[in-house]
Amino acid sequence: MSxxxxxxxxxxxxxxxxxxxxxxxxxxxxxxxxxxxxxxGSGKTTMINIIGCMDTPSVGSVILDGVDISKENAASxxxxxxxxxxxxxxxxxxxxxxxxxxxxxxxxxxxxxPDEEEAMEALAKVGLADRARHLPAQLSGGEQQRVCIxxxxxxxxxxxxxxxxxxxxxxENEGIVVDIFRRLHEEGVTIIVVTHDPEVGDVAxxxxxxxxxxxxxxxxxxxxxxxxxxxxxxxxx
Amino acid sequence: xxNRHGSRRRMYWRxxxxxxxxxxxxxxxxxxxxxxxxxxxxxLVTIYYDIPDQLxxxxxxxxxxxxxxxxxxxxxTPTTLARLREIIGExxxxxxxxxRYQTVKINEQPYIIAGTDLAQAExxxxxxxxxxxxxxxxxxxxxxxGHEIAETLGLNLGDNFMVQGxxxxxxxxxxxxxxxxxxxxKRDLARQNFHRTxxxxxxxxxxxxxxxxxxxxxxxxxxxxxxxxxxxxVECSVVADAAELSAISARIEAEIPxxxxxxxxxxxxxxxxxxxxxxxxxLLVTAVVLIITMISVYTTMMAMVAERRREIALKxxxxxxxxxxxxxxxxxxxxxxxxxxAMGVYLGFEFAQRVSLNVFGRAINFQAALIPATIAMFIAIxxxxxxxxxxxxxxxxxxxxxxxx
Numbered sequence: 001m002s003x004x005x006x007x008x009x010x011x012x013x014x015x016x017x018x019x020x021x022x023x024x025x026x027x028x029x030x031x032x033x034x035x036x037x038x039x040x041g042s043g044k045t046t047m048i049n050i051i052g053c054m055d056t057p058s059v060g061s062v063i064l065d066g067v068d069i070s071k072e073n074a075a076s077x078x079x080x081x082x083x084x085x086x087x088x089x090x091x092x093x094x095x096x097x098x099x100x101x102x103x104x105x106x107x108x109x110x111x112x113x114p115d116e117e118e119a120m121e122a123l124a125k126v127g128l129a130d131r132a133r134h135l136p137a138q139l140s141g142g143e144q145q146r147v148c149i150x151x152x153x154x155x156x157x158x159x160x161x162x163x164x165x166x167x168x169x170x171x172e173n174e175g176i177v178v179d180i181f182r183r184l185h186e187e188g189v190t191i192i193v194v195t196h197d198p199e200v201g202d203v204a205x206x207x208x209x210x211x212x213x214x215x216x217x218x219x220x221x222x223x224x225x226x227x228x229x230x231x232x233x234x235x236x237x
Numbered sequence: 238x239x240n241r242h243g244s245r246r247r248m249y250w251r252x253x254x255x256x257x258x259x260x261x262x263x264x265x266x267x268x269x270x271x272x273x274x275x276x277x278x279x280x281l282v283t284i285y286y287d288i289p290d291q292l293x294x295x296x297x298x299x300x301x302x303x304x305x306x307x308x309x310x311x312x313x314t315p316t317t318l319a320r321l322r323e324i325i326g327e328x329x330x331x332x333x334x335x336x337r338y339q340t341v342k343i344n345e346q347p348y349i350i351a352g353t354d355l356a357q358a359e360x361x362x363x364x365x366x367x368x369x370x371x372x373x374x375x376x377x378x379x380x381x382x383g384h385e386i387a388e389t390l391g392l393n394l395g396d397n398f399m400v401q402g403x404x405x406x407x408x409x410x411x412x413x414x415x416x417x418x419x420x421x422x423k424r425d426l427a428r429q430n431f432h433r434t435x436x437x438x439x440x441x442x443x444x445x446x447x448x449x450x451x452x453x454x455x456x457x458x459x460x461x462x463x464x465x466x467x468x469x470x471v472e473c474s475v476v477a478d479a480a481e482l483s484a485i486s487a488r489i490e491a492e493i494p495x496x497x498x499x500x501x502x503x504x505x506x507x508x509x510x511x512x513x514x515x516x517x518x519x520l521l522v523t524a525v526v527l528i529i530t531m532i533s534v535y536t537t538m539m540a541m542v543a544e545r546r547r548e549i550a551l552k553x554x555x556x557x558x559x560x561x562x563x564x565x566x567x568x569x570x571x572x573x574x575x576x577x578x579a580m581g582v583y584l585g586f587e588f589a590q591r592v593s594l595n596v597f598g599r600a601i602n603f604q605a606a607l608i609p610a611t612i613a614m615f616i617a618i619x620x621x622x623x624x625x626x627x628x629x630x631x632x633x634x635x636x637x638x639x640x641x642x
Binding site: 045049052054055075078079081082083087089091093095096097098102105106107108109110111113114115135151 | 244245247248249251252255256258259260547548551552553554555556557558561634635636639640
């Protein structure tokens with residue numbers, strides 16, 4: 001029986017007259033792989049920002065690992081984000097003047113203590129051991145995203161959040177990233193991915209669809225999960 | 238725990254130095270701004286501290302600024318002269334010329350011959366106009382005569398003339414009115430008298446009392462009059478301002494009783510006024526340079542923070558607290574200040590050296606204390622100028638900045 005790692009209760013986010021999120025209720029179990037889909041402006045990024053402790057809801061509560069984060073101040077949210085969340089971005093957001101391994105170590109540095117050996121292992125896990133001393137500009141898009149994943153995982157977060165993690169990748173690299181997610185899921189990592197891409201959305205264990213800030217569909221894909229994964233992760237790392 | 242802190246510190250400097258090294262092309266303007274500021278500042282400070290010395294030496298071309306006279310009947314001996322040198326300090330002395338004045342007769346008319354150390358007198362009085370050349374210790378039969386004497390006696394360069402006088406300690410005999418000129422001359426050439434023929438090697442024009450003297454080597458004069466070295470006065474050209482000169486005078490009075498040191502106030506006061514104005518000017522320029530450097534660093538850091546908004550947002554998204562991100566940017570400021578300051582120390586000395594050589598014609602001494610002082614000052618300036626830009630970090634919201642792609 002999996003424990004609940006994340007709960008959203010009647011969460012709304014209101015900007016003036018605009019309701020970016022409207023009365024969202026969601027529960028995610030530890031080890032789940034959830035994809036959030038929906039058209040532009042549907043509230044996907046707002047939702048992931050709230051889950052990722054980079055924003056707070058206007059109404060409702062967000063319980064992350066038993067703690068209501070909706071009322072926390074900015075400093076507490078930073079601390080919670082550092083300890084519990086691993087972030088993967090569409091634009092990779094690597095620090096241009098640091099090598100791949102240094103980019104991974106930055107997350108360690110802000111979390112606790114930098115450990116180059118451990119950072120190298122994380123890079124090896126995403127197949128980039130031989131590219132560890134390269135600067136981001138010397139890496140392909142797929143390689144940069146894998147560094148980003150290694151950085152997100154280095155502090156063993158409770159939830160891995162991906163905001164369009166394959167949005168800037170070609171099909172081959174998309175497959176590599178999905179395969180990494182598959183392995184992480186097997187290891188029990190909770191993954192929440194926002195995506196436009198139906199193929200990436202379909203490989204998740206569960207998929208929710210947002211429209212105008214509301215969840216309009218919540219699909220359990222457990223039955224087709226394995227098959228979709230086999231098709232998608234056609235390139236092994 | 239110590240290892241943990243060590244590891245974090247190493248990572249901190251790794252990030253800070255990587256940012257500077259790998260973004261060198263973007264930071265070159267900031268480094269140049271700091272280096273130029275540090276160059277001008279350290280150069281001006283070097284000049285500021287060297288001006289009193291340089292200007293003091295420059296003012297020495299206007300003549301001696303300290304005259305030492307014997308208090309009573311006692312004259313100044315070589316031992317006293319050596320002690321004077323010791324008290325004043327060899328490094329401060331531009332020239333120190335003892336003078337012995339002796340009345341002599343030329344063509345039966347009285348004149349004064351001033352025996353001195355001609356080399357030192359030349360150092361003391363570079364403003365004298367000497368037609369011909371200065372006399373020297375190697376050629377004691379040549380003397381310099383004042384312009385007034387040369388005119389009176391009709392002397393030109395290379396002319397010979399004879400001086401006569403009474404040896405030291407002897408009584409002069411008055412010319413016998415009943416004696417013939419030949420007999421009087423014989424008497425003058427007698428044992429108690431001296432006579433010697435000199436050649437005019439230089440004619441001195443100063444516009445002052447010096448034009449009425451004959452200048453000869455003091456040792457030769459002593460020998461001529463048959464006495465040991467005894468000076469009537471010592472003229473000193475000393476590198477010192479009015480206060481220092483007063484202190485030196487007081488020390489001479491205290492340590493060598495019987496001597497009367499007299500500072501030439503007109504000279505020392507003028508020197509102090511010019512020096513004060515120059516130093517005020519240097520301070521003003523230094524303050525302006527500091528302000529300009531701070532503005533330059535401020536705008537560069539402001540641009541740097543704006544340019545790196547995404548990176549800062551990312552660091553905050555990864556869990557960095559504001560103070561950590563700010564400390565990294567300030568760390569970069571410290572390194573920039575260090576590099577710029579170090580460059581400035583070297584270039585500043587070169588700058589000061591060139592200014593000194595061109596303006597004063599002399600090299601300056603390197604002030605070792607300027608190395609840490611300049612570097613520390615520019616680290617402080619850079620950090621100070623970076624505070625407001627770096628505080629902008631607090632306004633950066635990761636969700637907004639990272640979303641804005």
